[in-house]
Amino acid sequence: MRQWNYLQFSLHPRHVEAASAIVAEMGTRGLHEQPLKSGGVLLKAYFDASSDIGRVHSDFESRCRDSAVPVAGCAAGIEEERDWLKEWRRNLNPFPVGARFWIDPGRQVSETSVQDRICMWLEPQMAFGTGTHESTQLCLEVLERLPLTGRTVLDIGTGSGILAIASAKLGAADVLACDIDPVAIQVARSNCCRNRVDQRIRLFTGEVEALAGSGFDVILANLEGSLIQQKLNAFVQHLHPQGSLVLSGLLERDATGIFRSGIVRDLPLTLSQDVAKGEWRCLVFGRNPLAQPEGH
Numbered sequence: 119m120r121q122w123n124y125l126q127f128s129l130h131p132r133h134v135e136a137a138s139a140i141v142a143e144m145g146t147r148g149l150h151e152q153p154l155k156s157g158g159v160l161l162k163a164y165f166d167a168s169s170d171i172g173r174v175h176s177d178f179e180s181r182c183r184d185s186a187v188p189v190a191g192c193a194a195g196i197e198e199e200r201d202w203l204k205e206w207r208r209n210l211n212p213f214p215v216g217a218r219f220w221i222d223p224g225r226q227v228s229e230t231s232v233q234d235r236i237c238m239w240l241e242p243q244m245a246f247g248t249g250t251h252e253s254t255q256l257c258l259e260v261l262e263r264l265p266l267t268g269r270t271v272l273d274i275g276t277g278s279g280i281l282a283i284a285s286a287k288l289g290a291a292d293v294l295a296c297d298i299d300p301v302a303i304q305v306a307r308s309n310c311c312r313n314r315v316d317q318r319i320r321l322f323t324g325e326v327e328a329l330a331g332s333g334f335d336v337i338l339a340n341l342e343g344s345l346i347q348q349k350l351n352a353f354v355q356h357l358h359p360q361g362s363l364v365l366s367g368l369l370e371r372d373a374t375g376i377f378r379s380g381i382v383r384d385l386p387l388t389l390s391q392d393v394a395k396g397e398w399r400c401l402v403f404g405r406n407p408l409a410q411p412e413g414h
């Protein structure tokens with residue numbers, strides 16, 4: 119079993135970026151961040167087993183002092199490599215999301231219905247979309263309130279396929295989902311089969327620009343904030359008049375940026391929902407109906 123040296127310390131969330139930059143400069147091979155009940159953060163930085171961890175420890179403390187980054191309880195140690203995915207599976211029990219979903223990360227598909235909730239069996243593997251992230255939960259909570267029966271949906275950045283699967287289970291007739299990461303598309307494909315919605319979900323590796331013409335009733339984009347701002351215009355091109363555009367993965371600064379930049383003002387969009395969870399925001403826009411030509 120492979121071993122790693124590590125440094126572990128706690129700090130205020132506002133210093134996480136600076137401390138991460140310091141350990142990155144020092145050649146860390148990986149960081150694990152864990153929120154603490156106190157409101158602080160526990161950071162664990164891993165180094166090769168061949169590193170002199172005593173020296174790494176003192177070097178780190180002196181760099182933090184020089185950069186005025188306050189860290190507490192800094193300690194060094196050795197750890198055996200763990201299978202994070204296996205641990206995640208062992209620790210994560212099925213859980214509810216919103217009013218209608220039940221997410222089961224287990225491998226076994228059981229037919230038992232849970233309090234009349236819609237069950238999704240998801241094995242995220244190497245793709246984002248376990249259902250535990252607030253940005254995903256915001257999308258699911260918006261989706262469960264949209265009229266989806268018989269509608270068409272475009273899921274941009276599908277990850278594990280979670281939002282595409284949820285849409286199909288809520289009655290969407292046709293879902294198209296894309297991701298730039300081919301591994302995510304493989305994972306999404308296997309999740310679609312596991313949930314028996316593969317007949318109604320088409321997947322492709324690529325970006326929204328690869329699409330020709332057709333309009334969708336609902337477009338979902340849980341992506342990085344700056345990417346959303348950059349691609350907003352392209353998203354709107356694929357939205358049916360009166361369709362809904364769900365933008366998630368936005369931090370406060372991204373939402374402010376979207377409104378301040380004036381891009382929304384220049385597009386045929388009206389804000390219909392603005393919801394938040396933790397530090398994440400989700401904005402839902404309706405596409406304005408096509409303007410009637412004068413005299414009609």
Ligand SMILES: C[S@@+](CC[C@H](N)C(=O)[O-])C[C@H]1O[C@@H](n2cnc3c(N)ncnc32)[C@H](O)[C@@H]1O
Binds near residue numbers: 280341345367
């Ligand atoms: C935050 S995850 C969202 C996953 C899932 N939709 C969810 O809500 O949990 C964003 C996903 O978008 C993909 N992605 C990033 N840039 C993209 C782009 N330009 N076009 C399509 N997918 C992209 C990433 O590979 C990643 O799987």
